[in-house]
Amino acid sequence: MFDSFRTVTRQLVGGEDHRTSADSDDEIRTDGGVAESRRRTGSSGGVLKAVRDRFGEDFLESTPFWLPTFLLMSLFVYGSIGWNFLISLTDFEGFAQEPDYSNLDFEMYVQAVTSEAVQTAVVNTFALLVAFTVVCLAFGMVLAILVDRGIRFENTFRTIYLLPMSLSFVVTAQFWLWMYNPTNGIVNMFFGVFGLGPYDFIGNPNLVLAAVIFALVWQFSGYTMVVYLASLRAIPTEHYEAAQVDGASTVKMYWRVIVPQLKNATISASVVLMVFALKAFDFLYSLVGNFRPPNGSDILATKMVREAFQNQNWAYGSAIAVLLFALALAIIGPYLFHQYKHDNL
Incomplete structure (x- = not known):
């Protein structure tokens, strides 16, 4: 089927299969019949030829496979x-x-934009995006640099750091729900050693967002470590040696020579982290066990689901979903355009 489709497309766009032998009568005839036949073939294949010139011949040949x-x-x-x-x-x-x-x-959009609850959810969403992404990148970079310097049991540490990312949001939420428990949670037991606490990290509006960010950083810092570690291993050793010959300290060497070369890794990891932050609904839902997290941690995703499924305001929830989609598109769009511009897609 593939060969026959390729033959047909080449004939339509004037490929080699359409050409006849040099001694053919049709090739040397000048009557209107052959010319009319060629005009019909050219008109039917004009669009396909333009598509082939724009996207390549493989685009047309692979149509039966990607079109369905x-x-x-x-x-x-x-x-x-x-x-x-x-x-x-x-x-x-x-x-x-x-x-x-x-x-x-656009009444629902006006209602959403002017709603104080939605505005709070937008602020919390941006706070979660920025804090989670920045802390994850910083912590992951430090871990990658430490591992890259040739510590013992490197593979073991890499596995331990990356293991939390293999967990689902639900499992991570249940784990940290136990860790944050005011009565017997390990976090409060740690603060109790210094005479502090106990703290209700989940129920306190002033602490819950920070607790959520810390738990997500714990889960995804291993991912950023692996991304940065791969980029560090790709940097030639001559760059390190040149910086040391110039008398640069270890801190200056990394800050002025090595870190600037991690730009692409930073951009890629940032986009992935922000997408995961926008998908944090199931984490918050599992952490608090309700459509409504405590005041202080409501984000656009939780607000959207609560309005649609709990309050039965489907139009209002759909408007919030469109705002969330626009936010995600604003984050991913520039990255995809940058990758496409540099022929990385």
């Missing part, structure tokens, strides 16, 4: 995103009634 998947993705993923946006323009309140598509407006 693309159509399914368009229907179930991008179609769902479009339907969600359409729902956000209505006053849909649940499956008990049909959504009214006759009166579409």
Whole structure:
């Protein structure tokens, strides 16, 4: 099937399979019949030839393999995103009634933007994004530098640091729920040694967001360590030797010579970490066991799910979902454009 499809596409775009032998009568005839036939072939293959010139010949030949998947993705993923946006323009309140598509407006977006609860969720979302990403990157870089300097049992340490990332958000949340327990949690037992506490990290609005960030850093700092370690191993040893010959201290060598070369690793890890931060709903839900986290840790994801499934405000929840999608697109879009511009996609 693949060979036959390739032959047809080459014929349509004027490929080598369409060419005839030099001694063919049609090649030397000048009557209108052959010319008309060629005009018909050229007109039908004009679009395909333009596609081939733009995307390459393999694009057309591989169409039977990627087109079905693309159509399914368009229907179930991008179609769902479009339907969600359409729902956000209505006053849909649940499956008990049909959504009214006759009166579409942006009332839900105005309500979301002017809502103090949504504004608080936006602030918490950005705080989680920035703090979680920055601390994870810094801690992971320090771990990578220490491991890269040739410590003993390197493979063991790498496995230990990376192991938490293999856990799901639900498992991590249950683990830290026990760690933060005011009665017998290890964290409060540690503070108790110094005569501090106990602290209700989950129930205290002033502590819960910091507790969530710390738990997520524990889970993902190993990932950033591996990313940075791979980049450090790719740096030639001559760069280290040149810095040492110039008399640079270890701190200055890393700060001025090595760290600037970790730019691409930092960008890639930052995008991944921010995406995971936006997906922290299941972590918060598992940590507190309800649609509503304590005041101080409500983010856009938890606000969206609570409005849709608990309060049955589907249109309002859809509007918040669109805002969350726009935030994710604003984070991932520039990175994808940068990668595409440098032919890395």
